[in-house]
Amino acid sequence: MTGRSARLLHALGLLVTLSFTLFPFYWMVSSSLKEQAALLASPPVWLFRPTLANYAEIFADQKVSGAILNSLIVVCTTTFLAVCLGTPAAYALARFEFRGKRDLWFWFISNRMISPIVLALPVYLLALQVNLLDTHLVLILIYLTFNLPIVIWICTDQFRSIPRDLEQAARLEGADQFTIFRRIYLPLGVPGIAVSAIFSFIFSWNELLYALVLTRRQVQTAPVVATSFMSGYELPWGKIMATGTVIVLPVTLFALAVSRHMVRGLTMGATK
Amino acid sequence: MTPNPAETGAAPAAPAAADPPAATRPAPGRLDPGYGRLTPLWFLLPAVGTLLVIGIYPTLFALVTSFRRYNLARPRDGFPFVGFENYLGVLGDRSYWDSLLLTARFFLTVMPVELVLGIAIALMLHQPGLSFLRALARVSLVVPLATTFAVVGLIGRLIFNRDFGVANQLLGFVGLGGFDWLGSSAGAFAAIAVMDVWQWTPFCALIFLAGLSMVPVEIEEAARLETPSRLALLRHVQLPYLLPGLTAVLILRSADILKLFDMVFVMTRGGPGAATDLISIYIQRIGFRVFDMGTASAQAILLLVVTIILSRLYIRLLYKEIDS
Numbered sequence: 022m023t024g025r026s027a028r029l030l031h032a033l034g035l036l037v038t039l040s041f042t043l044f045p046f047y048w049m050v051s052s053s054l055k056e057q058a059a060l061l062a063s064p065p066v067w068l069f070r071p072t073l074a075n076y077a078e079i080f081a082d083q084k085v086s087g088a089i090l091n092s093l094i095v096v097c098t099t100t101f102l103a104v105c106l107g108t109p110a111a112y113a114l115a116r117f118e119f120r121g122k123r124d125l126w127f128w129f130i131s132n133r134m135i136s137p138i139v140l141a142l143p144v145y146l147l148a149l150q151v152n153l154l155d156t157h158l159v160l161i162l163i164y165l166t167f168n169l170p171i172v173i174w175i176c177t178d179q180f181r182s183i184p185r186d187l188e189q190a191a192r193l194e195g196a197d198q199f200t201i202f203r204r205i206y207l208p209l210g211v212p213g214i215a216v217s218a219i220f221s222f223i224f225s226w227n228e229l230l231y232a233l234v235l236t237r238r239q240v241q242t243a244p245v246v247a248t249s250f251m252s253g254y255e256l257p258w259g260k261i262m263a264t265g266t267v268i269v270l271p272v273t274l275f276a277l278a279v280s281r282h283m284v285r286g287l288t289m290g291a292t293k
Numbered sequence: 294m295t296p297n298p299a300e301t302g303a304a305p306a307a308p309a310a311a312d313p314p315a316a317t318r319p320a321p322g323r324l325d326p327g328y329g330r331l332t333p334l335w336f337l338l339p340a341v342g343t344l345l346v347i348g349i350y351p352t353l354f355a356l357v358t359s360f361r362r363y364n365l366a367r368p369r370d371g372f373p374f375v376g377f378e379n380y381l382g383v384l385g386d387r388s389y390w391d392s393l394l395l396t397a398r399f400f401l402t403v404m405p406v407e408l409v410l411g412i413a414i415a416l417m418l419h420q421p422g423l424s425f426l427r428a429l430a431r432v433s434l435v436v437p438l439a440t441t442f443a444v445v446g447l448i449g450r451l452i453f454n455r456d457f458g459v460a461n462q463l464l465g466f467v468g469l470g471g472f473d474w475l476g477s478s479a480g481a482f483a484a485i486a487v488m489d490v491w492q493w494t495p496f497c498a499l500i501f502l503a504g505l506s507m508v509p510v511e512i513e514e515a516a517r518l519e520t521p522s523r524l525a526l527l528r529h530v531q532l533p534y535l536l537p538g539l540t541a542v543l544i545l546r547s548a549d550i551l552k553l554f555d556m557v558f559v560m561t562r563g564g565p566g567a568a569t570d571l572i573s574i575y576i577q578r579i580g581f582r583v584f585d586m587g588t589a590s591a592q593a594i595l596l597l598v599v600t601i602i603l604s605r606l607y608i609r610l611l612y613k614e615i616d617s
Contacts, residue, residue, distance in 0.1 A: 034417045035430045042433040045448045045491055046440065048459060052451060064462040110340035117333040125341070127608050132348065134548040134604040138573045139593040142580045143351035143358060166348045169340055198332050227441040229555040230573075234581055244443040248559050251450070258451060265444040276439030283435055284499045288541055 053262035060258045075259035088246035099164040100221040107172030115180035129170040155237040168221040179213025220286040355590045363587035379591035392575040411497025419505040434495035446559025449488040478568035504538040544607040
């Protein structure tokens with residue numbers, strides 16, 4: 022193969038990749054800008070006069086705006102808690118040697134694998150007993166089961182990369198471990214903490230199963246409401262796709278911000 | 294494969310006075326604030342305590358429930374202990390095994406496609422030249438991964454609609470089409486497989502790309518000068534660096550497919566019939582539609598056992614640095 026045709030093939034392959042990864046996303050966004058008539062056209066139309074009517078409709082719909090608010094409350098709180106609880110643990114794993122460290126480590130990693138249905142059943146029954154169903158709190162807590170391990174993992178990595186000289190100097194000044202953690206590790210670890218917080222945000226924002234079984238009316242999250250439109254005879258496709266776009270857009274932007282760390286976040290650091 | 298930071302970063306500093314390795318514990322009489330043997334405990338306690346309460350306690354509760362007759366639809370029966378009755382019921386339940394088999398079939402359907410496409414995309418992204426287009430394509434891989442799983446299901450329902458879906462339109466260009474995707478068993482299975490391939494091929498591609506970038510530059514360049522054959526380069530130079538990624542992908546994807554719920558639930562609810570009744574969907578239905586929590590818990594515990602085996606395997610194979 023000559024250099025030129027190889028280059029052409031390479032470019033073609035990359036373009037195919039691009040359209041493969043972006044097409045469903047594009048289709049969602051473009052459908053959200055169509056009127057119902059254009060949406061139900063058969064075969065589907067590619068060129069149409071875009072309208073924002075669907076967006077106007079969903080933002081006027083209290084169910085959607087309420088669900089987005091619920092999602093924001095749950096996701097921000099759980100992320101904040103995961104960072105508060107997870108960073109000290111990450112510090113201990115990064116800087117201390119103690120018995121059982123390895124087992125602890127593996128336990129955190131194993132949480133990545135466990136199917137949410139395993140926890141959804143007992144948590145539903147427990148929440149039923151203590152009247153926690155359909156509250157923000159139960160979602161905030163259950164989301165910690167996957168957020169805490171991810172925060173701990175990423176921050177441990179980050180804390181290990183902080184040079185020890187700083188710590189030694191602080192020790193000579195008489196600082197205790199808690200001060201060292203607060204004054205040296207937390208400020209210097211901000212990049213890693215931010216990445217882990219973004220992952221925690223993305224995973225919680227996207228979660229459906231727990232939200233579906235643990236909420237009723239009051240605290241339905243955005244994905245639950247988006248799927249709740251899927252009943253009835255004629256589906257409001259424009260509204261569904263507009264809601265989908267509103268849900269996906271912010272997380273996509275966040276994900277682009279941490280795209281370099283995506284693999285690390287999804288594999289719990291087994292590959293970089 | 295990955296130089297673990299624990300060994301590279303922490304090891305040289307370990308002998309430092311204030312940070313004794315595990316073997317030599319600090320003398321019992323030490324008075325320095327915050328340097329005691331219990332210090333790590335205080336740092337770990339909040340996270341570990343939380344995970345015990347919200348993770349381990351419910352799991353134990355599920356274990357107990359799995360030994361009870363626990364039907365929420367018939368609360369008058371009470372929740373008596375019935376020994377292994379639920380487990381025996383599950384083991385003899387054709388539809389439970391069918392749904393596990395279906396899950397395995399789903400894995401075997403999507404995995405080869407995702408691997409082949411993933412490696413192809415990774416190679417294209419690794420190939421020198423066209424840096425702008427490459428950067429663009431690389432960034433675009435993040436989009437499917439970040440898309441809310443439930444929304445992937447919504448998009449799938451629109452794309453695979455029989456009447457106004459774009460899938461049938463595109464197939465029409467090559468003379469096919471008119472499929473009732475979500476209304477037929479084979480069609481629904483294919484449709485969820487396509488959406489899964491769309492969402493997770495980028496994951497495979499990114500992992501393989503990371504593997505490719507571990508190949509030392511000099512070796513790769515020497516090999517490129519040596520042979521014009523891309524295949525030889527792949528087989529003799531790059532392949533060894535792809536293998537750890539392959540292990541990670543296979544194990545994580547099998548765990549993820551055992552977890553797979555959102556997208557399929559939104560697209561098909563496990564139907565038509567039981568055509569897309571993957572294991573998580575099936576257990577969810579027994580628990581939250583039939584309200585037979587005892588049986589569902591037994592099914593979930595069995596699933597958990599499989600998952601634990603998988604994650605031990607993952608740790609054994611991929612965290613060698615820590616394990617040794």
